[in-house]
Amino acid sequence: xxxxxxxxxxxxxxxxxxxxxxxxxxxxxxxxxxxxxxxxxxxxxxxxxxxxxxxxxxxxxxxxxxxxxxxxxxxxxxxxxxxxxxxxxxxxxxxxxxxxxxxxxxxxxxxxxxxxxxxxxxxxxxxxxxxxxxxxxxxxxxxxxxxxxxxxxxxxxxxxxxxxxxxxxxxxxxxxxxxxxxxxxxxxxxxxxxxxxxxxxxxxxxxxxxxxxxxxxxxxxxxxxxxxxxxxxxxxxxxxxxxxxxxxxxxxxxxxxxxxxxxxxxxxxxxxxxxxxxxxxxxxxxxxxxxxxxxxxxxxxxxxxxxxxxxxxxxxxxxxxxxxxxxxxxxxxxxxxxxxxxxxxxxxxxxxxxxxxxxxxxxxxxxxxxxxxxxxxxxxxxxxxxxxxxxxxxxxxxxxx
Amino acid sequence: xxxxxxxxxxxxxxxxxxxxxxxxxxxxxxxxxxxxxxxxxxxxxxxxxxxxxxxxxxxxxxxxxxxxxxxxxxxxxxxxxxxxxxxxxxxxxxxxxxxxxxxxxxxxxxxxxxxxxxxxxxxxxxxxxxxxxxxxxxxxxxxxxxxxxxxxxxxxxxxxxxxxxxxxxxxxxxxxxxxxxxxxxxxxxxxxxxxxxxxxxxxxxxxxxxxxxxxxxxxxxxxxxxxxxxxxxxxxxxxxxxxxxxxxxxxxxxxxxxxxxxxxxxxxxxxxxxxxxxxxxxxxxxxxxxxxxxxxxxxxxxxxxxxxxxxxxxxxxxxxxxxxxxxxxxxxxxxxxxxxxxxxxxxxxxxxxxxxxxxxxxxxxxxxxxxxx
Numbered sequence: 001x002x003x004x005x006x007x008x009x010x011x012x013x014x015x016x017x018x019x020x021x022x023x024x025x026x027x028x029x030x031x032x033x034x035x036x037x038x039x040x041x042x043x044x045x046x047x048x049x050x051x052x053x054x055x056x057x058x059x060x061x062x063x064x065x066x067x068x069x070x071x072x073x074x075x076x077x078x079x080x081x082x083x084x085x086x087x088x089x090x091x092x093x094x095x096x097x098x099x100x101x102x103x104x105x106x107x108x109x110x111x112x113x114x115x116x117x118x119x120x121x122x123x124x125x126x127x128x129x130x131x132x133x134x135x136x137x138x139x140x141x142x143x144x145x146x147x148x149x150x151x152x153x154x155x156x157x158x159x160x161x162x163x164x165x166x167x168x169x170x171x172x173x174x175x176x177x178x179x180x181x182x183x184x185x186x187x188x189x190x191x192x193x194x195x196x197x198x199x200x201x202x203x204x205x206x207x208x209x210x211x212x213x214x215x216x217x218x219x220x221x222x223x224x225x226x227x228x229x230x231x232x233x234x235x236x237x238x239x240x241x242x243x244x245x246x247x248x249x250x251x252x253x254x255x256x257x258x259x260x261x262x263x264x265x266x267x268x269x270x271x272x273x274x275x276x277x278x279x280x281x282x283x284x285x286x287x288x289x290x291x292x293x294x295x296x297x298x299x300x301x302x303x304x305x306x307x308x309x310x311x312x313x314x315x316x317x318x319x320x321x322x323x324x325x326x327x328x329x330x331x332x333x334x335x336x337x338x339x340x341x342x343x344x345x346x347x348x349x350x351x352x353x354x355x356x357x358x359x360x361x362x363x364x365x366x367x368x369x370x371x372x373x374x375x376x377x378x379x380x381x382x383x384x385x386x387x388x389x390x391x392x393x394x395x396x397x398x399x400x401x
Numbered sequence: 402x403x404x405x406x407x408x409x410x411x412x413x414x415x416x417x418x419x420x421x422x423x424x425x426x427x428x429x430x431x432x433x434x435x436x437x438x439x440x441x442x443x444x445x446x447x448x449x450x451x452x453x454x455x456x457x458x459x460x461x462x463x464x465x466x467x468x469x470x471x472x473x474x475x476x477x478x479x480x481x482x483x484x485x486x487x488x489x490x491x492x493x494x495x496x497x498x499x500x501x502x503x504x505x506x507x508x509x510x511x512x513x514x515x516x517x518x519x520x521x522x523x524x525x526x527x528x529x530x531x532x533x534x535x536x537x538x539x540x541x542x543x544x545x546x547x548x549x550x551x552x553x554x555x556x557x558x559x560x561x562x563x564x565x566x567x568x569x570x571x572x573x574x575x576x577x578x579x580x581x582x583x584x585x586x587x588x589x590x591x592x593x594x595x596x597x598x599x600x601x602x603x604x605x606x607x608x609x610x611x612x613x614x615x616x617x618x619x620x621x622x623x624x625x626x627x628x629x630x631x632x633x634x635x636x637x638x639x640x641x642x643x644x645x646x647x648x649x650x651x652x653x654x655x656x657x658x659x660x661x662x663x664x665x666x667x668x669x670x671x672x673x674x675x676x677x678x679x680x681x682x683x684x685x686x687x688x689x690x691x692x693x694x695x696x697x698x699x700x701x702x703x704x705x706x707x708x709x710x711x712x713x714x715x716x717x718x719x720x721x722x723x724x725x726x727x728x729x730x731x732x733x734x735x736x737x738x739x740x741x742x743x744x745x746x747x748x749x750x751x752x753x754x755x756x757x758x759x760x761x762x763x764x765x766x767x768x769x770x771x772x773x774x
Contacts, residue, residue, distance in 0.1 A: 261772055273774040277763040280772065281714045288689040292415035299416065308682040377681055378674035382654050385669040 009059045010048075012066060018057070019045060019070040033077035037113040040071070046112045050096065054108050062298035079114040082345055086155060087111045087118035091164055094234045098181070098222040107162070107183070119160035121151040121184060121208055122231065126401060129372050131166070131235075132175045132228055133391075133399070136210060138167035138182065145169075145182065145220070147190075147213045153366070157193045157206040158342070160186050165215075166231050169224055171397040178396055179227030183219040190214070200358045201338035204346065235368065247287050253320045253356065254283035256349055260327060267327050276327075279320050286312045304381045311373045314363035317348075321356040328353055413696040415689055421486045428490040431463070436496050438741035444497060445600040445744070451568040456498040460526030466504045467524030469699075474517065475524035481505065481633060485640035485695035492644030492720075495744045497601045502565025503529045505637050507573050510580070510630030514618035519571065519582055530582075531569035532630050533607055535562045539757025540631035540709065541765050547575040547624075554611040555589065556581060562604045564755065567594060572607065573627075574614060580623030581614030588612065599751035601744055632709050635756035636694035639712035642752055643691045646684050646716075646723035649745055653677065653727045660732075673730060680726055687719040707769050714762040717753035724749035 010018065022043050026036055040046055041055040048063050050056025071078070081088055088111070095107055110116040127133040136149025147167055157163065163184040170178035186193070190213040195203035222230040250258055261268065261276055289312070293305045325332040335354045348356055364370040378384045391399055417425070435455050444452060460466035469484040470476025484505055491500055503523065507530035511520050522528035538544060549558035556576055566572060572590070574581045583590060589612040597603045618626045654677060657668030667673055694712035697705040724746040728735040735742045753759065767774055 258772060265773075268774065270774065273767070273772075274763070276772060277714075277767055280766065280770070281711055281763060284711050285686040285690045285715045288415065288693050289686045291412070292689040292692065295412075295414065295416055301416075303685075305685045308685050311682055312686070371675070374675040374678035375671075377678035382674075382677055382681060383658075384654065384674050384677065385658060385666040387669050387671055387674075388665065 010057050010063075011059075012063055015048060015057065015059055015063050015067060016070065018043070019067055023070075023074050023076070028071075028074050028076035031077075034113060034115065036077055037079055038109065040076075041109050041112055045071075047092075050108075054096070054104055055112055060298075060300070062300075079112060084111070084114045084117055086120055086160075086164075087114075087116070090120060090234045090237050091118040091162070093237045094164065094181075094230060095221065097233050098226075098230045100218075102218070103183070103221065116161040117156060117159050119154050119157045119163045119186070120234065121154060121157075121163040121165040121210075122234075123153045124150055125152055129369050130391075131231065132179065133396075133401075134166050134168055134179065135401075136165075136167045137171070138169050138180060138215070140169075141214070143217055145215045145217065147182070147184065147210050147215055149210050151208040151210070152196065152205075154193075154196075154206045154208050155204060157186060157208050158195070162186065163208070164221075164234060166227050168396065169227075172395045173225070174393050175391060175396045175399065176228045177225055179231070180224050181221045181227040181230040182215050183221055184210075184213065184215055185219075188213050188215075195340065195342060197340050198362070200355060201335075202341045202343055204343055247290065249284060249287060251287065252283070253317050253324075253348060253360075254280060256356070257320050257324045257327070260324060264328075267329065272323070272327055275323050279316065279323060283316055283320070286316055304377075307373060307376050307381065310367065311364075311370050311377075314360070314370055317356075317360040317363050321353065321360045325353045325357045413693065413700075413702065415692040415696065417486065417692075421483055424483055425486050425490060427463070428465075428487055429493075431458070432490060432494040432496055436494055438494070438744065441495055441497060441601060441744060442741055450497050450600065450603040451499065452497050453568070455496070456500075456529070456568065457526065459498060459500065460504075460529070464526075465500070466508075466526045466529075468504065470508060470512070470520065470524045474520040476520075480699035481509070481637060482695050482699040485637050485691065488637055488641040489644035489647070489691075492641035492646075492748075493648045495601045495645065495648075495741075495748050497603075499529055499531065499565035499568040501634060501638065501641060502531045503569065506532050506565075506630040506634040507569075508630075509633035510573055510626045511617065513626035513629040514580060514622065516582070516617040519617070528571050529569045530571045530573055531563060531566040532627060532634075533560050533563055533566060533572045533574045533583075534627065534631070535560060536564040536602075536604055536751075536755045537562065537757065538631060539713075539761045539765065540628055540635050541706065541757075543765070544628070544631070547577055549574055549576040549609060551576040551578045551581070556583065556609045556612040556614055558609055560607045560609075562595060563607050564602055564604055566592060566607060567603055567605050573617070573630075574609065575623060575627045576614075578623075579616045579619040580626050582617050583609070583612055583614040587614075597751070599747045601748055602751065631756060632705060633698050635713050635762075636698040636705065636709040638752060638756055639687070639691035639694050639716035642716040642720035642749065643684070643687050645745055645749055645752070646680075646687060646720045649720075649723035649727035649742070649749075650677070650680055650684055652742070653730045656731055667730075676726060676730070680723055683719045683722065687716045690715045707766065710762040710765045710769060713756060714759045714766065717749075717759050720749040721753050 026039055044052055044057040045067055046055030048057045048059040048067055049061035051058055092111055095103055124134050126135055138145045138147045163186050165182040165184040166179055168178050169180040190211040192209040194207045196205045196207050197203045296303050332353050336352045464477055465487055467476035468479050469481050472478040508523055510532055549556050570585050572583045572585055574583050589610045591608045593606045595604045657673055658666055660667050690712050694708040697708040727742045728746055731742055734740050
């Protein structure tokens, strides 16, 4: 990036001009969609707050909605962000923050265009809330690493090309220090992906079995032993990605409940009415909190409120879906489909109340349990004294498992 | 308002501006100096609850009484957004001054009525005015008609549990045929101080017998002016509740960091850490809700009735919970008269009834957002 660009990041007018110039040279209707997306990335109009040369313009993040809206208005193809959420929301900021120049150049472009789908190989059967306890081993073998272990709750591993992998490289060090972060090729020999059926009947997630999977050292992200530091970047972005979107009033689950209430007067009782209004107020408060957070981020003054958004989202989804199931009464006794299926996305609004109720139970477990999120708020926001621990300064191999 | 309109709400700024932060710092510094909690407690016991000297400093010297008033009346030309920031700080310090009653509720009612003489006095700090309605009166169309009759010899009636009237020199009395300004010391006016649950916002019962007043707005105009004052009060009380809750959280966090039992700070026990984390989450939400209500009422936004109802349905209970947690997590010291936590608990619980309980505001929302029972 030139000094000129650092000193004078483009403003809204300049960014609009750049989009208009790009569209003049690339007909959204006439281009092959992937060619169009690659060219958009190369023009710095993918994520404008990224550096020049990596799909951005070093502009304010607040200008991204302007760019996206301009492309959408022109009928341009998009990168189907719903399909590549883990890549966009977690892999990209981690690679940007901790990757080498070569890694950034290799991975970010096909990540953004959606040519390469990413997943996250973090949780294990023995390492859930205590992620730093991961037991998957990476052993040095010449210029490569040989990785063996089991990962679990891996979204879209069955479609992914790459996985963000946290593995143990030194079991003799304390748990947080012996970890290293890798980029794992899911098409490599020794990777086996199996569907993991969940209590809703379907399988959004996978178990991933790794047996002597060979990872070249240039696919290590960050230093040997620096895995925990790198993983924290991924996790903070995960929580923002899960809880951070702006919604209209009655957006999300409360809208479903409110619509049922309005359309079905025969279901109403005083107790249900009170419960509905209490939840409506809390949902509106959560919406305004998200909106305030969004305004702060856009102004470049992120607040600690981000860590609360996912906690609130989970509580509300669970209580609202529980009330909806009771509101519909006997109809709530049925279910649509228990068969093992592989959905592409979580369809909260398109299915029956029973599905919403059951799926929402996962909201307070996935991406950091609500209990862990409360710990994070207690530690990092309120700066309360930590609970005494016995697992942080002993070799990982000596810990009870 | 229909739901379709709701979904197209224009965005309002929910952050604090630079000037608002400066204003906060000024008020905070002044309150720390002139009205620390120990002094507030001592004053409550003296029987002279309102701090008249402090109020004069705020109203006259600092010009805060006229903060949200247009310059043509001698005001500072700011808005209720800025007044909300002042209220956050007054809540944080449970300051016994009639700012909410005079500079927000009565001022907004008089601005709606367009009464220049009183507004000019208010802006200069030369008058302190209270709207003579029970503190528990919720805004909105279901409000009971005025109890004060205007007939023959003047205004007659009794109004119970009025806030900030003991500190006022002028009463704004809703009567059957309009809104009247009455000198608090006028012939026929008696103020009976209540033994109030909230030691820092003492209430009184007002009795008027054939009192002569000046009508500032007639008939429905008077009703509308009083309604505007109540809506502003309900919307901005949320900011006072937010500041109060913030003090309770900050003070409790500080306490559990340093209080040791079982050989460790009690704040290191997960049971307490999680309770305080949950409280912080609610506070972050209360801040967004209170800011939205203040921003709406400041520009007379069409969403103001919803914003004010959400603010009171949400922020009142948050402040009560914060104060209850403050008492509980302080343990024995929190239950003493000596520790100021009780001042916050009493203010929080009373404020949750002020301008209508959360339940009344939820009932109002049922109509406003089309969720009928």
